[in-house]
Amino acid sequence: MATVSNEYIINADEVIQRAGERGESDFLINKKKEALEIIENLEMPKPDKTNIKRWDFFTMAEPVVDSSVYNSLDELPETVKGLLDIENTKNIYVQHNNTPAYLQVDEKLQDKGVVIENIVEATHNHPELVAKYFMTDGVKVDEHKLTAFHTAMLNGGLFVYVPEDVKIEDPVQMVVLHDDEKASLVNHVLVVADKGSEVTYVENYLSNVEQTNEQINIVSEVLALDNAKITYGAVDVLAEGMTGYINRRGVAANDARIDWALGLMSDSNLINDNTTYLMGDRSNSDMKTVTIGRGEQNQNVTTQIIHYGKDSNGHILKHGVMKDRATTIFNGVGYIKHGGTRSDAQQESRILMLSERARGDANPILLIDEDDVTAGHAASVGRVDPLQLFYLMSRGISRKEAERLVIHGFLDPVVRALPIESVKKQLKEIIELKVLSK
Structure with a gap:
């Protein structure tokens, strides 16, 4: 046993x-x-x-x-x-x-x-x-x-x-x-x-x-x-x-x-x-992640690129949309180990909130054990930009449709990165369903 x-x-x-x-x-x-x-x-x-x-x-x-x-x-x-x-x-x-x-x-x-x-x-x-x-x-x-x-x-x-x-x-x-x-x-x-x-x-x-x-x-x-x-x-x-x-x-x-x-x-x-x-030296990784939380769902999404080799490049892009009472923790880690000279660690984590009861945390973390490197991060958690909505609505688009377009644009960098058209189509349909469903 x-x-x-x-x-x-x-x-x-x-x-x-x-x-x-x-x-x-x-x-x-x-x-x-x-x-x-x-x-x-x-x-x-x-x-x-x-x-x-x-x-x-x-x-x-x-x-x-x-x-x-x-x-x-x-x-x-x-x-x-x-x-x-x-x-x-x-x-x-x-x-x-x-x-x-x-x-x-x-x-x-x-x-x-x-x-x-x-x-x-x-x-x-x-x-x-x-x-x-x-x-x-x-x-x-x-x-x-x-x-x-x-x-x-x-x-x-x-x-x-x-x-x-x-x-x-x-x-x-x-x-x-x-x-x-x-x-x-x-x-x-x-x-x-x-x-x-x-x-x-x-x-x-x-x-x-x-x-x-x-x-x-x-x-x-x-x-x-x-x-x-x-x-x-x-x-x-x-x-x-x-x-x-x-x-x-x-x-x-x-x-x-x-x-x-x-x-x-x-x-x-x-x-x-x-x-x-x-x-390895001159190794590379580009990570793109998108998620939508809804209902009572609880997620922890940790994304890490850990640099050992020299001249290595790691870029993280994470976008999330939270609605209802969903909770998502975004942990992004760029870690350049000692010996990873001239490496580049970049990350961006952004969460879009559609409900006051939802929770989204974006936690950018940079750990640097080497001097001659490049590193940076960006993180944000917020509501749909009212200026974007105003612009779209001023063109005759309803508020609901304007929010839908903003959300699709927000998630599009990951959708576009998928290499099969039928899978891109599936992801777009799922985003549509999850965002618009009650």
């Missing part, structure tokens, strides 16, 4: 037994054993200004929910088809709750050694390759209780490997359809771009249930080796009532680049941790 909270105990023997019954690899089972042995002695993460002591991250109705699979694009649900740019996206993975439901990979890429597989299957087919990168340089099993729990209960996800000097022109897209209220999502995504390679990866988490009490524990490890480039886009639309931890972690080597465009549109109570380590 392994205690993870005062209320919940993991039966370690059952976890390992189920893993064996599902045919998981020895590598994955050993990782789960490792996590179960240490979880009881690990602490919970401590997100700044957010009290998570009463949040239930652990109780699962069913560790794995089996769902339907699809044999062709035509069989996919319309909600999934609407997220795909089918004409231009040749590399598609669909996960239905916890079930690998559909996979399409360009044969030309397979011939070049590109791997796009369900994470569990990949540990069978490419054990040495997965073992080299899985929870080694990105997220550690023993970081805290939630990373250990993630490892022990992992039930889905994707592995993408791009060999040296291979440039994938078409995006790789993953869609996770959550439509069973008993299904918890414990997904692990591992994207590795080897030296000189390039890939664009986009994921969609979509809940088609109105409300559920299940858990989200998602970890993405995004590793760009020397001179590699990864563009990572995501739109999360997870249901009200879920409790979650989402950790998207990047590691960039010499001359590497990782760019992020994240649309955090869930109605769940969430910790979102997006951290990029600029380990």
Whole structure:
């Protein structure tokens, strides 16, 4: 047995037994054993200004929910088809709750050694390759209780490997359809771009249930080796009532680049941790994040770029809209470590308030351990600019429509950064729904 909270105990023997019954690899089972042995002695993460002591991250109705699979694009649900740019996206993975439901990979890429597989299957087919990168340089099993729990209960996800000097022109897209209220999502995504390679990866988490009490524990490890480039886009639309931890972690080597465009549109109570380590000289990361909080939702969105390499550049842009009684904490951290000479850390966090009862905190943090650097930050929390509204209304636009246009303009820098048109369209529609709904 392994205690993870005062209320919940993991039966370690059952976890390992189920893993064996599902045919998981020895590598994955050993990782789960490792996590179960240490979880009881690990602490919970401590997100700044957010009290998570009463949040239930652990109780699962069913560790794995089996769902339907699809044999062709035509069989996919319309909600999934609407997220795909089918004409231009040749590399598609669909996960239905916890079930690998559909996979399409360009044969030309397979011939070049590109791997796009369900994470569990990949540990069978490419054990040495997965073992080299899985929870080694990105997220550690023993970081805290939630990373250990993630490892022990992992039930889905994707592995993408791009060999040296291979440039994938078409995006790789993953869609996770959550439509069973008993299904918890414990997904692990591992994207590795080897030296000189390039890939664009986009994921969609979509809940088609109105409300559920299940858990989200998602970890993405995004590793760009020397001179590699990864563009990572995501739109999360997870249901009200879920409790979650989402950790998207990047590691960039010499001359590497990782760019992020994240649309955090869930109605769940969430910790979102997006951290990029600029380990190499001349490494770069551009982070763009947008979120809308509504209802009684409580979010902590921490975005960090940590500079180790010389001449590294990290820019953070976060925009949020708060309405109803929602609360969001924006923590932006630019950290230049000793030795990161001539690095540049910039950040901007802005929150737009649509309700007097909502709460939004923008906390810019610069930590500088080196002299010859450039750094700056900007932060603001406020209402819709009355001068902007006045200008638009003076042109014959109603107040409601004027507010709508201002909000879309406020969030547009992140929307434009998403690399797939169908995903941009989805995010615009979700923004419209969340902003205008009562």
